[in-house]
Amino acid sequence: MKCKQCEKKAVIRLRAHHISLCREDFLAFVLNRVQRTIDKYKIFVPGERVLVAVSGGKDSLALFDILQRLGYAVEGLHIDMGIDGFSQRARNVVEDFLAKRDAPLHLHALGEEAGAGVPEIASQLQRPPCSLCGMMRRYVMNRFAREKGFTALATGHNLDDEGATLLGNVTSWQIGYLARQSPLLPSTHPKLVTKAKPLALLAEREVLAYCLLRGIEFHEEQCPHSKGATSRNHKEVLNLLEYYSPGSKIRFYQEFLKNQRIFSAIESHALQECSVCGSLTTRETCQFCTVLGKLRGSSRAASDRIGASKG
């Protein structure tokens, strides 16, 4: 199999694009695709300070590497979610990765703010850890970016992630979510930072190939709480479609984006400032502060019980 661009030996076949590429041309293809995504959706402007959320996984590290190569001024934010062992290993990978690139890294430990990591909080409040983790990460990322003066926050969501989310939203007809899903979520309020997904048009397999060809060492371990996650089933379904009909994933997502205005007439919830922290929310108190409040309440209740039993 030969490279379509230069006729050298190909290292990868991209069935969705009807091409095979050698190492150099595949790496160029990835950079070009991300730059085109940025241009098409007007994600960043040259010289903009971009905060990249780096978990240590392949997608976020690939994103950081690509944006740096494309000439954007990127800094990393890593949030330690306090998941036993797993979080520490992820953090080590991120620290090594950014140190090698001499790039700024900001660290935030959830445990230092909330007094506990995600598994403990989930157990105390009897809530699923994944939704709690996602909500708390989004909150911390937006707050951090806003406080430090970043105008955009980039995450490593790839085409498979976006396709899986879309399929999930379609199967349950989450019209509000469908109206907002996009590679770019512009800031609609001074307290909301623009959120961007520059890898949204790259398949997960392409991101993995990019990391392997660039020699990017990423955190491969699966989160111990992610087993059985619905998004993984949605990804499997889409990849099965892709196998039988190459190009299905990208068509599903891009055609949705073209027709998204169908959902835009739906009224969104009015936002107000959280009564505790002042960040934007649809409720009186935001979910993050609600969780922290309940956590503190349950800790106080537990210590009161211990005190009462001792007394």
Add this chain to the structure above:
Amino acid sequence: MTGCNPRVMMCLMILVIIEGREQQLDKKRIRIKTLLKRLHINPETALALRRGELLPEDEEIVEGDTCVIRRTVAGR
């Protein structure tokens, strides 16, 4: 098969490593595409490597080769 050196037997097989688990294939040669099908792995969710180099799906691996299969999502 008397007198056959088991070490030599090992070398003549194809070794496949998926997420740290090793398995031997009693084949002289096999295409990556066929290998993935045999392992019930959707090629859209995996990449194959030999000596650290990516292999396109029409590439053949032969006896003595070690092939590492990387999944796009770990733990499937």
